[in-house]
Amino acid sequence: MTKRPSIFLRTVSTPLILILVLACFLALAALVNSGPFNQVVIDAFVKVTLVVGLYVFIGNSGVISFGHIGFTCLGAYATAWLTIPPMMKKMALPGLPDLILETKLPFGIAIVLGGIFAAIFALIVGKILMRLSGIAASIATFAMLAVINTVYSNWERVTGATSSVVGIPIVRVVWPYFLAAAGAILIAHLYAISRSGLALRAARDEAIAASASGVDIGRERLIAFIISAFITGLAGALSAHSVGVVTPDTFYLNLTFICLSMLVVGGMNSLSGAVMGVVVLSVIIQVLRQFEKGVDFGGTVLAIPNGLQEITIGIVMVVILIARPSGLTRNTEIVWRRWPFKRVSATAGS
Amino acid sequence: MTALLQILFDALSLGSLYALGAIGIALIFGVMRLVNFAHGDYISFCVFALLWPSIDAAAIVFAGQLPAYLLIPIILATGACLSMLSEVLVFRRFRNANPATMMIASFALGFVIKYTLLMLFSSRPKSIDLWSELALPVEILDARIPLLQVITIIITVLILAALVAFLKRTRFGLEMRAAAENFTMARMLGVRANAVILLAFAISGMLAASIGLILVTQTGTVDIQMGSSVMLVAFIATVIGGLGSLPGAVVAGFLIGGISVLMQVILPLEVRPFRDAFVYGAVIVVLIWRPNGLFAPRSAKQRV
Amino acid sequence: MSLLNIKDISVNYGRLSALRNASLTLAKGDTLFVTGPNGAGKSTLLKAIAGVVAPKSGTICFADKNIGGRTPEDIARLGFSMVPEGRHVFGSLTIEENLRLGVGMRDDKDVAERELETIYSVFPMLKDRRYQTAGVLSGGQQQMLVIGRALMANPQLIAIDEPSLGLAPKVIDDVYAVLLKLRDTRGLTLLIVEQSSARATMTGGRMILLRGGEIVLEGDARELTKSDALKAAYFGYGEHH
Numbered sequence: 003m004t005k006r007p008s009i010f011l012r013t014v015s016t017p018l019i020l021i022l023v024l025a026c027f028l029a030l031a032a033l034v035n036s037g038p039f040n041q042v043v044i045d046a047f048v049k050v051t052l053v054v055g056l057y058v059f060i061g062n063s064g065v066i067s068f069g070h071i072g073f074t075c076l077g078a079y080a081t082a083w084l085t086i087p088p089m090m091k092k093m094a095l096p097g098l099p100d101l102i103l104e105t106k107l108p109f110g111i112a113i114v115l116g117g118i119f120a121a122i123f124a125l126i127v128g129k130i131l132m133r134l135s136g137i138a139a140s141i142a143t144f145a146m147l148a149v150i151n152t153v154y155s156n157w158e159r160v161t162g163a164t165s166s167v168v169g170i171p172i173v174r175v176v177w178p179y180f181l182a183a184a185g186a187i188l189i190a191h192l193y194a195i196s197r198s199g200l201a202l203r204a205a206r207d208e209a210i211a212a213s214a215s216g217v218d219i220g221r222e223r224l225i226a227f228i229i230s231a232f233i234t235g236l237a238g239a240l241s242a243h244s245v246g247v248v249t250p251d252t253f254y255l256n257l258t259f260i261c262l263s264m265l266v267v268g269g270m271n272s273l274s275g276a277v278m279g280v281v282v283l284s285v286i287i288q289v290l291r292q293f294e295k296g297v298d299f300g301g302t303v304l305a306i307p308n309g310l311q312e313i314t315i316g317i318v319m320v321v322i323l324i325a326r327p328s329g330l331t332r333n334t335e336i337v338w339r340r341w342p343f344k345r346v347s348a349t350a351g352s
Numbered sequence: 353m354t355a356l357l358q359i360l361f362d363a364l365s366l367g368s369l370y371a372l373g374a375i376g377i378a379l380i381f382g383v384m385r386l387v388n389f390a391h392g393d394y395i396s397f398c399v400f401a402l403l404w405p406s407i408d409a410a411a412i413v414f415a416g417q418l419p420a421y422l423l424i425p426i427i428l429a430t431g432a433c434l435s436m437l438s439e440v441l442v443f444r445r446f447r448n449a450n451p452a453t454m455m456i457a458s459f460a461l462g463f464v465i466k467y468t469l470l471m472l473f474s475s476r477p478k479s480i481d482l483w484s485e486l487a488l489p490v491e492i493l494d495a496r497i498p499l500l501q502v503i504t505i506i507i508t509v510l511i512l513a514a515l516v517a518f519l520k521r522t523r524f525g526l527e528m529r530a531a532a533e534n535f536t537m538a539r540m541l542g543v544r545a546n547a548v549i550l551l552a553f554a555i556s557g558m559l560a561a562s563i564g565l566i567l568v569t570q571t572g573t574v575d576i577q578m579g580s581s582v583m584l585v586a587f588i589a590t591v592i593g594g595l596g597s598l599p600g601a602v603v604a605g606f607l608i609g610g611i612s613v614l615m616q617v618i619l620p621l622e623v624r625p626f627r628d629a630f631v632y633g634a635v636i637v638v639l640i641w642r643p644n645g646l647f648a649p650r651s652a653k654q655r656v
Numbered sequence: 657m658s659l660l661n662i663k664d665i666s667v668n669y670g671r672l673s674a675l676r677n678a679s680l681t682l683a684k685g686d687t688l689f690v691t692g693p694n695g696a697g698k699s700t701l702l703k704a705i706a707g708v709v710a711p712k713s714g715t716i717c718f719a720d721k722n723i724g725g726r727t728p729e730d731i732a733r734l735g736f737s738m739v740p741e742g743r744h745v746f747g748s749l750t751i752e753e754n755l756r757l758g759v760g761m762r763d764d765k766d767v768a769e770r771e772l773e774t775i776y777s778v779f780p781m782l783k784d785r786r787y788q789t790a791g792v793l794s795g796g797q798q799q800m801l802v803i804g805r806a807l808m809a810n811p812q813l814i815a816i817d818e819p820s821l822g823l824a825p826k827v828i829d830d831v832y833a834v835l836l837k838l839r840d841t842r843g844l845t846l847l848i849v850e851q852s853s854a855r856a857t858m859t860g861g862r863m864i865l866l867r868g869g870e871i872v873l874e875g876d877a878r879e880l881t882k883s884d885a886l887k888a889a890y891f892g893y894g895e896h897h
Contacts, residue, residue, distance in 0.1 A: 156625035309471030316464035
């Protein structure tokens with residue numbers, strides 16, 4: 003019989019363990035200290051932020067959203083508007099309001115504002131969308147994504163339409179991305195154990211019982227929607243600074259698919275699943291990318307054709323959906339109980 | 353008058369494509385509650401079946417060289433096979449899964465198909481000359497209408513008529529309608545579930561193939577993205593029409609075609625590029641107003 | 657030779673046990689009433705036979721074949737007709753189309769026409785409204801339609817979940833008259849779920865009582881209702897069989 007660890011350890015251990023995992027990657031990046039590897043780790047941290055944001059809404063509400071990449075798009079363009087040097091902005095995006103045209107904010111402030119911009123948009127749209135449930139809600143979020151994409155792909159004077167918006171200050175140090183991902187995990191965890199988060203998960207599992215006991219499902223969903231929009235918007239802003247360029251099509255169906263895959267592969271209903279999904283798929287993607295570039299096998303360079311990376315991801319996804327619909331974590335959270343880590347059910351515990 | 357006629361034909365031919373797409377999606381949704389995001393990629397796949405795999409910029413025409421009486425059946429069969437294959441390999445394993453899981457699985461399948469095409473043909477659009485003589489205009493009441501538009505509309509009407517005849521007059525059609533309404537009850541009456549679903553997939557795949565053929569004739573290009581744009585609108589038409597309602601899908605398809613063409617004409621020049629945003633926005637409005645669509649089948653609410 | 661032979665089947669919904677070690681046999685031409693309070697597992701029993709839910713353990717044999725693990729359509733094609741609770745008419749199909757679906761497994765034009773005429777002669781109301789959609793029918797008419805549809809297949813066994821629910825007494829009488837006539841003329845076997853035992857007393861036949869997922873009582877319908885055992889078992893006080 004082992005002694006059960008304190009309730010405190012059990013409730014806060016999940017985010018701490020997850021952040022620790024990310025810290026390992028941070029340390030690894032510092033150790034390797036190569037530009038390309040840093041970029042890989044940065045990319046993974048951005049994805050963690052993004053997928054954790056997605057989890058806040060999908061995991062807690064049980065409603066599949068195909069629209070969150072729209073928020074990512076909003077966040078990315080918002081930070082572009084705020085950080086591109088005014089000279090370049092006046093040339094490329096003359097349609098912006100004068101106030102924005104004249105400003106140039108530091109990276110740290112701009113990304114937060116990017117997240118807030120997405121959150122405000124989510125507040126307005128969510129007021130309408132959150133009345134829906136099930137398939138109708140999923141499709142409405144999809145339509146929202148399509149609207150955002152169409153507007154950003156055509157609003158020449160404000161978004162540069164389909165051409166790339168350049169001049170976003172590139173941030174190549176890793177730690178800001180780590181901080182953002184860790185922050186996202188903390189926010190997601192705090193939300194999940196909050197009154198609203200608990201009520202929403204109760205409603206996800208037992209809709210009728212929850213509404214009978216006074217849970218206003220629409221309101222709780224809206225709260226989750228706004229928080230997750232903030233995080234995914236922030237992730238969009240981060241991704242803009244990680245590469246220095248934004249185009250509308252970066253934030254469309256492919257990214258939606260990759261992020262949903264990551265969440266589903268890990269386990270939609272758990273925070274640990276969100277993080278684990280990103281880590282596992284990022285590793286697979288990196289390995290495949292390496293193969294696409296060509297791998298030297300004792301003199302002969304073998305390269306797999308372009309596209310095989312995405313095909314593999316798609317197949318992995320289908321196989322996991324069939325074999326393990328609740329994801330690699332089986333929708334459980336990783337908690338500190340005793341060595342090694344044990345899992346508890348995300349629905350019963352956490 | 354002639355301008356009006358031109359708009360009418362534009363609207364009808366665009367609506368035809370959307371209606372054919374919407375009905376393909378609605379058919380599958382009806383029998384297995386699957387929103388098939390891979391449908392658009394079936395369209396692209398069928399178009400690429402005209403070509404020989406090559407990542408060169410120039411298209412190497414393969415099946416596209418055949419005479420129409422061979423080419424059309426081959427492409428239709430390609431669509432049907434691909435669609436049935438996806439049911440057997442993928443969707444069959446999700447029979448008891450919830451709709452959201454199936455939706456994601458279909459998303460994944462579409463992704464696989466799209467990138468298979470990319471691997472074989474590269475992502476660059478290629479031009480191909482298929483029945484380009486059909487682009488010539490014909491004169492109808494003084495208006496010069498491209499022959500292809502007229503043919504598109506006629507073909508669509510024929511396909512819809514055939515589909516109605518199939519659904520109303522044949523045993524399989526009856527079973528399919530029953531299965532769409534209450535699948536379990538239909539099975540308890542001896543309706544063979546797998547056969548009906550497979551047939552629905554076959555028809556849906558053929559519809560995708562016919563859209564592909566019309567599109568490639570219209571545009572003269574093949575592109576791995578070409579199915580996606582039609583699918584997105586068709587998909588929206590399915591929702592507006594009431595998921596699972598076949599007449600609803602057709603009406604909504606033509607409705608969206610009409611509205612798109614109309615907006616193109618009446619919207620002020622500076623707003624015109626955002627036309628599609630209005631169409632997508634309309635979906636949200638319709639869903640809020642009627643979460644089950646404009647023409648929801650009576651059974652939609654009973655099914656859990 | 658028994659037509660239906662159920663041995664020790666148990667059904668779970670998730671962790672919830674809905675039916676435990678139920679066994680029963682039915683010979684051709686038998687009438688069996690299944691009764692019991694709400695949630696006793698009556699509908700689950702029928703669904704397990706129909707192949708809609710999979711038993712966790714036990715065997716079900718129908719028409720000399722082990723039907724465990726078979727699909728609902730296969731079981732239907734062996735001659736098992738099911739009328740589930742809740743009147744599942746196909747509302748967008750016409751009445752005649754609904755009926756024609758019932759004959760699915762024997763898609764011989766002549767057979768279909770002959771069965772159709774038989775059903776119409778039993779329920780003339782259906783014939784009068786044959787080209788209307790079934791969605792417009794009243795509850796009682798829908799019940800006639802689903803029973804008629806189940807009979808179209810000329811089944812060996814018909815299982816009906818609560819045929820009396822929501823029907824006027826006169827209509828209930830008509831429905832039972834039809835069923836009994838078919839039993840006596842064609843040797844149709846009846847498996848009927850009713851919550852009350854009143855009908856079983858009038859009709860005769862065997863009866864089982866389910867409670868909490870178990871068969872707690874079995875015997876001749878008339879004798880069981882006369883004794884106090886039924887009432888006792890129904891409400892769960894005193895386990896004296």
